[in-house]
Amino acid sequence: MRITLITCGIVAAIIGVRLFAGPPKTASPELLQLRHLERYVKVTERPFEMHDSTVTACKAPIVPDVIPTNPHDPSHRETAFCNVYVNAMAKDVILSAKGTYPVGSIVIKSKLASADDPTPHLFTVMQKMATGYDSTRGDWKYTVIDGIAYREMASGRIDSCIECHEQYKETDYVTREYLQDTGLTKR
Secondary structure (H helix, E strand, O other), rough: HHHHHHHHHHHHHHHHHHHOOOOOOOOOOHHHHHHHHHOEEEEEOOOOOOOOOHHHOOOOOOOOOOOOOOOOOOOOOOOOOOEEEHHHHHHHHHHHOOOOOOOOOEEEEEOOOOOOOOOOOEEEEEEOOOOOOOOOOOOEEEEEEOOOOOOOOEEEOOHHHHHHHHHHHHHHOOOOOHHHHOOOOOO
């Protein structure tokens, strides 16, 4: 009887750890593929140096009393770079700059502290949702994910993302500046 109680206690502890320490419950299976970016189509030849205003707007949510170490935080002294990946659904539209992205399209920015940094510090993800999700802004869902812990930090209709992407309405709210880059220059 004692062995059964100990075994049940161990199983309950393992289940509890899996429930509370596991991946966020709101993450879709597609987002969990961030650990395997090779499964996506990389549309940037090399890391693109992000414009300072984009670096400032495109960052992790501010957490009180935390010293910023994120390269996308405005108090960080360095600039930031990104690689851009898309899923198969988004490939033709992003490369041609024609049409509207189909529902299920994914655009991922893998953000780096430097052009030669192998480790993304932050991911920002755009996911095309069904008509009606946010009809006045292209039905895009934005998600910010910590690149070290792979934890979702914010998701949904994120104001700073929406404000930035409004200027790209003609290309279904997706910038293509990084596709025009021929070197590591800001655009």
